[in-house]
Amino acid sequence: MKATVSAAMITAPGSGQGKSMVTAALARLHRNAGRTVRVFKHGPDYLDPMVLEVASGQPVYQLHPWMTGEQECRWRLVEAAQDADLILVEGSMGLFDGDPSSADLAKLMGIPALPVIDARGMAQTFGALALGLASFDPDLPVRQVIANRIGSSRHGDMLRESLPEGIELLGAVPRSEAMNIPDRHLGLVQAGELGDLDQRLDAAAEVLTEAGLEGLPLPVTLEAEKPELPPQLLNGVRIAIARDAAFSFIYRANLDLLRAMGAELAFFSPLADSELPEVDALWLPGGYPELHGATLASNKPMLEAIRNHYKASKPMLAECGGLMACVEELMDHDGQTHKLLGLMPGRASMAGRLQALGLQSLNTDQGQLRGHTYHHSRLETEWQPLARTRKVAGTEAEPVYSHNGLVASYFHGYFPSAPELVAGIFRGQVIRPLTDKEPDHA
Structure with missing residues (x-):
């Protein structure tokens, strides 16, 4: 089975860059625009998917070449692409961290990586960091980046000007309370504990709209075989x-x-x-x-x-x-x-x-x-x-x-x-x- 759909791996240089909230806000932005958005999470995680399900209004599944298996990773995306306008995969940790890493999953799926980079206290070094992420693995396309937590429009212009040829600034997200969700010792607070989560996500989506992030990622073609049904080992249980x-x-x-x-x-x-x-x-x-x-x-x-x-x-x-x-x-x-x-x-x-x-x-x-x-x-x-x-x-x-x-x-x-x-x-x-x-x- 084949399908073509706009898709991107939302990743970062490391944890704490804000990729989870950017992913959720992107999902809500495009959902509010009338699109069907499917979001997936790389690796073992329970808390981020709870928020991503509320943001997208669709079920969220894990993708991990070792834990879930490569065949299942491919099938989940192809199945979602049958009626989705946009597929987002939220990475884990930094782009190249872990084995298999978010980069490994992106290459396996044939989708580009879209790094979210926390730009606080950074100017031209932003371009160097983006270049490093784009050139570290020549088999992984990184054509766009998102600047997060910028201080002003002039700051965003400096970051854009620092980027080397071939890498585009997709958007520059300002510092905003709307882009924060409370967390605790195991990660984000559970979605069900936040009575105003929908309002928070709508506000975050508006921040991304003002940052110029309304555009869709480039389309990719996905292909996979439908898996066999599991044996009926729990009938009557x-x-x-x-x-x-x-x-x-x-x-x-x-x-x-x-x-x-x-x-x-x-x-x-x-x-x-x-x-x-x-x-x-x-x-x-x-x-x-x-x-x-x-x-x-x-x-x-x-x-x-x-x-x-x-x-x-x-x-x-x-x-x-x-x-x-x-x-x-x-x-x-x-x-x-x-x-x-x-x-x-x-x-x-x-x-x-x-x-x-x-x-x-x-x-x-x-x-x-x-x-x-x-x-x-x-x-x-x-x-x-x-x-x-x-x-x-x-x-x-x-x-x-x-x-x-x-x-x-x-x-x-x-x-x-x-x-x-x-x-x-x-x-x-x-x-x-x-x-x-x-x-x-x-």
Whole structure:
């Protein structure tokens, strides 16, 4: 299948340049102009896509040549291009950071990189930086750049004049409160917590309009084959999924896969609901339980319902924040301790700095589940892990605990990378990890 569409990889020289808000504002600008905009995010990220979905009014999926696979990256873009007027891919970190980097994804997809450069305190060096990004990899086209956080129109003119031949200034974005969204220790504040997010995005879109960013990127031609449907391994299985302000780190592709394998999904709130839906299995995804410890601890009927699910030996997956909810005690950032589910012995406590970060995989004879870890808390438990993830990049591998149908880890899995393993977890099958001496299912 082929499609031609305007597309760009919105990237930057590094983190903190403002690319997330520029991407969101561009999506809202073109949506307000009546265009269909599809946005994707490079790499593992839950928080940026929440904002990008509100900005574009369309679903947002992850693209990562290793985690999601090259074939899926190509198909997602081609599928979106069937009815989209514009495709934007928000990069991660700096353009060439990581393996695979945002540049690697842009080259794989055949789309140009469009760097956002924070120009505060910068004049002619802006041109040198743009030239460096454009010439570092001759296989990656960089024909335009965006200047962010300029101080005046004269400042924007200086930046434009500094650019070498072949690189155009697409727009110069002034410093504005409209281009800011609050953040916290794991990234942006969740979109659902910002009651005025639509107004913020409309204001940001107006800033970009005034900066001359109404034009569409150059069109590109995309091509991919439609993937095969996954096996129907979850027919008749009903899965309860926690989804609220405390548990919200869920990839859309994970939900799509569960449904495609035949599962029926029922969502509930551990914060607000008093009972579980009638289900066969349970998923506690990641999120911010540390911000809601008191509310979670005070919801006794829900705690008891989840405990009863566990006592019945029904399958249960707990990822990161879900794992934190499963221990006896959770100590939050303020040093307050909250009594939670107590399915696992021990406690989770928030640390003053990042404890783990990076791409990882869980390698089993049922498949290689690819994903990542990213957390600010520490776990103390007497349980011995059934397995450990394998580090691909970043910090040390994560333990994976399994007992009485519960599978718990700080590791976040991308379900489509290992459908058979995921189906086995939700059917209560025993995970059979590979040893280091056995080959990967790469």
